[in-house]
Amino acid sequence: MEPERYAAPHPIESGQLDRRGFLRQATGGTVAIAVASILPAGCTADYPQSEGDGVELASLSVKEYAVVRAAAEAMLEGVPVAPAEVATAIDRELAAVGDPVRSDLKSVLRLLEHLTMLSGHRRTFTELQPAERLSYLRGWATSRLSLRRGAYQAIRGFVHYFAWNRPETRQLTGFSGPLREHVPVTLARSVDYGEVR
Amino acid sequence: MIIQGTKRTADVREKADVVIVGTGAGGGTLGAYLSDRGWNVVMLEKGGFFRAEDFTQLEHHAMAEFNGRRGLDATADNAVFLNYAEAVGGCTVHYWGDSFRTPHDRLARWRTEHGIDWMTPSELDPHFEAIEQDLGIHTTPENLLNENNRLVRAGCEALGIEGAPPPTARVGCIGCGWTQFGCAYNAKTSQLITTIPRISRAGGRIYSDARADRILVEQGRAVGVEGVLLRRGTAETLARIRVEADHVVLAGGALGTAELLLRSLPEEPAVGRRFYLNPHFFVWADFGRAIDNVSGIPCAYVVHGFREVRRAQNGGYAGGGYIMLTNHQSPGIAAAMLSSLGSEHTDRMKRWHQLGSVMSVIDETHPGQVFLGKDGLRRTRFNVKGVDQLKAIDFLKQASRIFLAAGAREVWIPDVYGTVIRNEADIENRIRLRSVQPNAQFCAGSHLVGTAPIGSDAGDSFAGPSGEAHRVRGLYVADGAALPGSVSVDPSETIMGAARWIAASLHDRAGRAGA
Numbered sequence: 001m002e003p004e005r006y007a008a009p010h011p012i013e014s015g016q017l018d019r020r021g022f023l024r025q026a027t028g029g030t031v032a033i034a035v036a037s038i039l040p041a042g043c044t045a046d047y048p049q050s051e052g053d054g055v056e057l058a059s060l061s062v063k064e065y066a067v068v069r070a071a072a073e074a075m076l077e078g079v080p081v082a083p084a085e086v087a088t089a090i091d092r093e094l095a096a097v098g099d100p101v102r103s104d105l106k107s108v109l110r111l112l113e114h115l116t117m118l119s120g121h122r123r124t125f126t127e128l129q130p131a132e133r134l135s136y137l138r139g140w141a142t143s144r145l146s147l148r149r150g151a152y153q154a155i156r157g158f159v160h161y162f163a164w165n166r167p168e169t170r171q172l173t174g175f176s177g178p179l180r181e182h183v184p185v186t187l188a189r190s191v192d193y194g195e196v197r
Numbered sequence: 198m199i200i201q202g203t204k205r206t207a208d209v210r211e212k213a214d215v216v217i218v219g220t221g222a223g224g225g226t227l228g229a230y231l232s233d234r235g236w237n238v239v240m241l242e243k244g245g246f247f248r249a250e251d252f253t254q255l256e257h258h259a260m261a262e263f264n265g266r267r268g269l270d271a272t273a274d275n276a277v278f279l280n281y282a283e284a285v286g287g288c289t290v291h292y293w294g295d296s297f298r299t300p301h302d303r304l305a306r307w308r309t310e311h312g313i314d315w316m317t318p319s320e321l322d323p324h325f326e327a328i329e330q331d332l333g334i335h336t337t338p339e340n341l342l343n344e345n346n347r348l349v350r351a352g353c354e355a356l357g358i359e360g361a362p363p364p365t366a367r368v369g370c371i372g373c374g375w376t377q378f379g380c381a382y383n384a385k386t387s388q389l390i391t392t393i394p395r396i397s398r399a400g401g402r403i404y405s406d407a408r409a410d411r412i413l414v415e416q417g418r419a420v421g422v423e424g425v426l427l428r429r430g431t432a433e434t435l436a437r438i439r440v441e442a443d444h445v446v447l448a449g450g451a452l453g454t455a456e457l458l459l460r461s462l463p464e465e466p467a468v469g470r471r472f473y474l475n476p477h478f479f480v481w482a483d484f485g486r487a488i489d490n491v492s493g494i495p496c497a498y499v500v501h502g503f504r505e506v507r508r509a510q511n512g513g514y515a516g517g518g519y520i521m522l523t524n525h526q527s528p529g530i531a532a533a534m535l536s537s538l539g540s541e542h543t544d545r546m547k548r549w550h551q552l553g554s555v556m557s558v559i560d561e562t563h564p565g566q567v568f569l570g571k572d573g574l575r576r577t578r579f580n581v582k583g584v585d586q587l588k589a590i591d592f593l594k595q596a597s598r599i600f601l602a603a604g605a606r607e608v609w610i611p612d613v614y615g616t617v618i619r620n621e622a623d624i625e626n627r628i629r630l631r632s633v634q635p636n637a638q639f640c641a642g643s644h645l646v647g648t649a650p651i652g653s654d655a656g657d658s659f660a661g662p663s664g665e666a667h668r669v670r671g672l673y674v675a676d677g678a679a680l681p682g683s684v685s686v687d688p689s690e691t692i693m694g695a696a697r698w699i700a701a702s703l704h705d706r707a708g709r710a711g712a
Binding site for chain 1: 369394
């Protein structure tokens with residue numbers, strides 16, 4: 001076999017990314033950063049969803065929670081998991097994982113909420129009907145801008161993962177659960193670690 | 198002794214012959230070699246210590262507890278999901294156990310392009326043999342091939358494509374199917390149940406929940422490591438830890454080792470500049486009936502027939518440059534991989550139990566980068582581009598052919614366009630460049646290597662062929678970061694073999710450390 005040559009390594013480019021690094025990395029990112037930086041944070045009066053759900057937020061703002069919840073509501077058609085449960089799980093997970101995962105997703109949520117005007121909508125994402133949200137998301141999915149596709153995959157991946165990892169969905173997938181839920185574990189070998197403190 | 202940092206509140210000071218940062222394929226192997234020969238070993242592991250009874254086989258537990266950044270890490274543009282473990286035992290806790298010796302063409306490349314003279318079969322084979330003996334590595338037996346594996350094999354045989362069950366690291370496996378969430382049966386012979394207990398019983402101190410933050414260097418020589426002990430689950434700092442040692446070995450994986458070096462030795466020119474991950478694209482096949490793609494070993498059949506790049510008469514790319522692994526994923530992860538939405542996505546998930554799947558291991562030409570952002574956080578950049586995109590497209594086409602030959606009703610390219618393949622015409626007409634553009638479909642990387650490479654050129658590598666840093670004496674790298682490039686197959690046994698060679702070299706030169 002004639003091995004291919006390696007491509008030249010990257011030049012050193014440390015220090016290029018700030019907390020909105022995700023945006024900066026994608027086509028259209030500079031404009032998106034400018035937009036995201038002037039977007040209002042939102043308040044409970046505008047975004048009452050978390051209060052209505054009785055959720056004490058750990059990492060998301062009331063507005064960000066509302067966006068995740070609205071996305072889940074639109075995306076999870078026929079899935080027996082409440083959008084509020086998905087949004088809450090994501091809020092908890094982001095609190096645990098911290099930055100940069102948390103800051104990146106927060107940037108995505110702000111853009112998702114306010115860039116609806118670019119798709120011809122006069123209302124924000126959370127104000128759209130679920131079918132309109134789906135249509136809007138599909139536009140992001142197939143956008144020529146990698147920024148939009150990246151944002152789409154981020155919100156879609158989070159919502160789908162935190163919905164379909166729940167046991168309530170097993171009836172739909174036919175997943176009977178892992179083996180140890182059905183068969184007691186017999187170890188192939190015992191392991192002596194010595195002292196464990 | 199295993200010392201769980203999450204249970205300590207007082208600062209710790211240690212002295213040792215060698216401190217090893219990382220406990221996975223590289224660190225565990227090297228640590229056991231030295232410990233067996235009387236070295237006083239201290240190991241630091243950022244992740245937690247888990248035993249068989251802790252592995253629930255539930256995806257959200259596994260991802261959150263011992264996957265890096267709780268299983269949510271990705272490149273800076275979100276285009277490549279990064280799959281790596283942080284736990285005592287490192288990535289061997291969640292790997293599938295595929296155990297390949299380094300392909301000879303790869304060793305030849307590393308000798309000629311990077312000046313690593315010892316990268317020869319005759320030099321490495323004794324180490325591979327010892328590792329294979331230690332871990333009980335053997336060819337995957339027929340009873341651990343589930344239906345997906347057998348269907349892929351049938352498709353390959355129908356098309357005359359080379360493939361085989363891989364060598365696997367497990368003894369007494371019952372084929373539960375959830376090896377990637379930690380082996381609940383102590384059957385997969387990860388470092389967690391092989392080298393780590395051996396080191397512990399021999400007097401080594403293995404600290405879990407211990408993050409190394411800085412390499413201590415005095416007068417051009419590494420003299421230890423400083424870090425913190427963390428509360429598991431929150432990463433709250435509980436105490437400080439300082440280990441002084443005659444030798445410092447970095448084995449925290451391609452990301453962990455690079456991050457520690459970027460913080461400690463920011464002037465090092467080669468750190469983080471070549472980040473290989475063997476991009477994984479995925480193809481799913483609906484067989485229109487329930488198939489068993491849960492039991493057995495998820496990857497019990499490997500398609501080798503496309504590993505070598507084929508060239509056209511004009512020298513251009515004509516195909517290949519990847520292998521395929523059979524693949525299964527639990528529902529949550531599968532859902533995240535399928536790029537559809539709404540009722541279409543729900544409909545696809547309802548067919549989860551009738552899906553077969555394969556994934557690519559692309560032997561990439563273009564590496565990515567690991568670096569620190571302005572906020573001080575570790576970031577990565579990786580673009581599947583140029584000829585690597587052509588390899589991805591070729592994979593999607595060949596995988597589709599294999600599944601159609603195996604009787605699949607339809608094949609899904611899980612892109613944002615909802616591409617469905619039902620016949621050869623679809624393969625030719627529908628699988629296009631757009632499907633492999635960044636974020637057009639789920640792409641992952643789990644064979645992370647190359648970020649602190651060894652080599653003879655001090656301007657192009659971090660460490661010399663012996664594993665010792667060019668510019669800091671007593672500092673070694675012995676994990677995936679040390680490899681000069683993509684292995685083109687699962688790199689775990691290559692990492693173990695290289696780490697064992699570096700350990701033997703260190704032992705031969707230093708004798709018992711400190712002496």
